[in-house]
Amino acid sequence: MEYVDIETKYVVSKELVEIPLGNRIAVYHRLLGGLTLLDADSSEALKAFTLPQTIQQESLEESDSRYHQLLRQLILRQFLIPSTPQKHDAQAASSFLNKQIHVIQLVMANACNFGCKYCFEGIQGKEMSAESEMSKVDESRIIARDSIQINLNDSMYASTTRFEHQFDPKNRAMKPSDAIKYTENALDIAKSQGVNEVMIQFFGGEPMLNWKAIRAVLDRFNRGENDELIINYSIVTNGSLFTDEIAQIFAKYEVATCVSFDSPTSPNRPLKNGDDSTPTVVNGLQHLKKYNNRIAINAALTSSTWHEFDNSIVDFAKKAGASEIGVIVDFDPTFYANFGTENIINKLWSVIEYGRDHGVILTGYWHQIFQVMLGLDVVSHRGFKNCSAKGAQLSIEPNGSVFSCKAGSTLLGKISEGEGLLQSQNYIGHAELRTNNPEYCRGCEIEGFCGGLCLGSLEKKFGEINVVEDSVCDFYRGITKKHIEALQPFDVATLDLGHVDEEAVV
Ligand code: SF4
Numbered sequence: 001m002e003y004v005d006i007e008t009k010y011v012v013s014k015e016l017v018e019i020p021l022g023n024r025i026a027v028y029h030r031l032l033g034g035l036t037l038l039d040a041d042s043s044e045a046l047k048a049f050t051l052p053q054t055i056q057q058e059s060l061e062e063s064d065s066r067y068h069q070l071l072r073q074l075i076l077r078q079f080l081i082p083s084t085p086q087k088h089d090a091q092a093a094s095s096f097l098n099k100q101i102h103v104i105q106l107v108m109a110n111a112c113n114f115g116c117k118y119c120f121e122g123i124q125g126k127e128m129s130a131e132s133e134m135s136k137v138d139e140s141r142i143i144a145r146d147s148i149q150i151n152l153n154d155s156m157y158a159s160t161t162r163f164e165h166q167f168d169p170k171n172r173a174m175k176p177s178d179a180i181k182y183t184e185n186a187l188d189i190a191k192s193q194g195v196n197e198v199m200i201q202f203f204g205g206e207p208m209l210n211w212k213a214i215r216a217v218l219d220r221f222n223r224g225e226n227d228e229l230i231i232n233y234s235i236v237t238n239g240s241l242f243t244d245e246i247a248q249i250f251a252k253y254e255v256a257t258c259v260s261f262d263s264p265t266s267p268n269r270p271l272k273n274g275d276d277s278t279p280t281v282v283n284g285l286q287h288l289k290k291y292n293n294r295i296a297i298n299a300a301l302t303s304s305t306w307h308e309f310d311n312s313i314v315d316f317a318k319k320a321g322a323s324e325i326g327v328i329v330d331f332d333p334t335f336y337a338n339f340g341t342e343n344i345i346n347k348l349w350s351v352i353e354y355g356r357d358h359g360v361i362l363t364g365y366w367h368q369i370f371q372v373m374l375g376l377d378v379v380s381h382r383g384f385k386n387c388s389a390k391g392a393q394l395s396i397e398p399n400g401s402v403f404s405c406k407a408g409s410t411l412l413g414k415i416s417e418g419e420g421l422l423q424s425q426n427y428i429g430h431a432e433l434r435t436n437n438p439e440y441c442r443g444c445e446i447e448g449f450c451g452g453l454c455l456g457s458l459e460k461k462f463g464e465i466n467v468v469e470d471s472v473c474d475f476y477r478g479i480t481k482k483h484i485e486a487l488q489p490f491d492v493a494t495l496d497l498g499h500v501d502e503e504a505v506v
């Protein structure tokens with residue numbers, strides 16, 4: 001740790017947020033995180049620096065007293081800062097434009113065998129039976145709809161360009177050779193900015209409709225051994241097209257598998273022929289479980305799933321061998337007005353608590369705010385707050401076009417442009433929001449961890465992404481506070497002057 005001058009005055013950072021928790025307080029830096037619990041004595045010691053106080057550098061570096069250990073931790077977290085800030089200024093550190101890519105989203109197929117009511121895909125390609133055998137499911141069966149009337153009012157997308165990509169017959173499935181070429185290009189782009197670890201995410205539509213291309217990518221890139229970086233894999237799938245063979249291959253490459261499924265009683269995820277998709281999904285999950293794959297169930301808490309979203313999803317996950325449920329909370333701002341922010345938080349929280357009691361964690365876009373806040377300056381390491389599309393992600397379509405995310409409507413360019421893609425004004429517009437939120441967020445207690453509403457929804461409503469949809473802010477702040485208030489001592493770093501825990505300190 002580097003301190004300043006021999007005798008320096010320190011003061012409590014203006015960015016400190018304090019939340020009382022019984023006989024302790026939770027404290028964190030609202031831009032950098034470092035969530036910590038303090039007992040009454042530690043809290044008093046911190047408060048003593050409300051006005052600048054001198055600390056001798058020598059005692060700071062050499063004393064093993066509990067008090068000096070505490071001070072070192074408070075300074076490390078920037079809860080205490082020099083009263084004349086220089087290099088500890090968090091805002092200054094975030095002013096340079098970081099162009100690092102950490103997530104490569106490969107859109108394997110713009111088609112699906114399900115007809116979910118709320119999916120980005122909206123109207124899908126030609127109907128396909130979920131009973132189709134895997135051997136018959138390849139790109140030749142991902143057939144374009146004959147004629148599409150572009151009606152942006154009836155789509156979650158905000159641009160004609162995006163809509164056209166969605167239904168262009170030449171943009172239905174990624175050829176295996178293209179998947180390899182595009183991934184090589186994307187890895188080169190990431191490496192050009194010093195990135196040494198990426199996540200390749202197989203996405204769709206239903207990506208498993210294009211198993212051949214997924215297999216080609218896994219076989220070619222493995223864990224990145226030949227490409228001088230670490231590659232992790234994930235997939236978002238409806239879970240209906242797994243076989244034993246595929247489950248084994250996923251286990252080999254450790255593909256984190258997010259299976260979308262709302263609730264055992266939900267009618268919102270029918271097959272294209274209208275039949276209940278549950279038996280098909282359960283069958284797929286059994287294959288994955290057999291080979292100990294890492295499975296998360298993806299559920300949605302939206303206007304259309306409100307009545308079915310309950311503890312049964314936890315029971316289902318447990319039975320399926322999934323220890324995590326990713327919950328997508330409705331990105332439509334009217335959801336918060338119609339159902340009430342408090343009601344939404346309470347409904348979600350009661351399922352979170354039930355999950356905790358049964359060994360299943362509920363996560364999601366909203367939960368990442370809390371996760372990021374737990375560490376110190378996590379955003380500068382992982383490259384994004386809770387929305388990777390803000391500069392950290394390339395979403396590559398079958399025809400090589402690049403958007404920031406499957407949910408986004410702004411074309412960034414072509415993957416063949418290589419590093420040049422990072423010079424495009426559209427990419428820069430996204431990357432500028434990686435750490436710096438719109439002006440509206442200045443001073444918000446979760447500014448350093450919250451990227452606001454999903455940018456796809458912002459584009460749809462406002463036609464731009466450098467804006468805030470304020471109707472969701474109370475939900476993000478409220479659910480984060482619930483997580484903080486549920487903390488027990490030593491769940492996170494706990495700095496008690498009566499009992500300094502050596503294990504818990506960073
Ligand atoms: S979007 Fe809202 S909740 Fe999130 S940081 Fe900005 S003001 Fe805060």
Ligand code: SF4
Pocket residue numbers: 365386387388389390405406407408453454455456
């Ligand atoms: S744009 Fe939306 S779906 Fe995509 S990474 Fe951001 S929050 Fe997630």
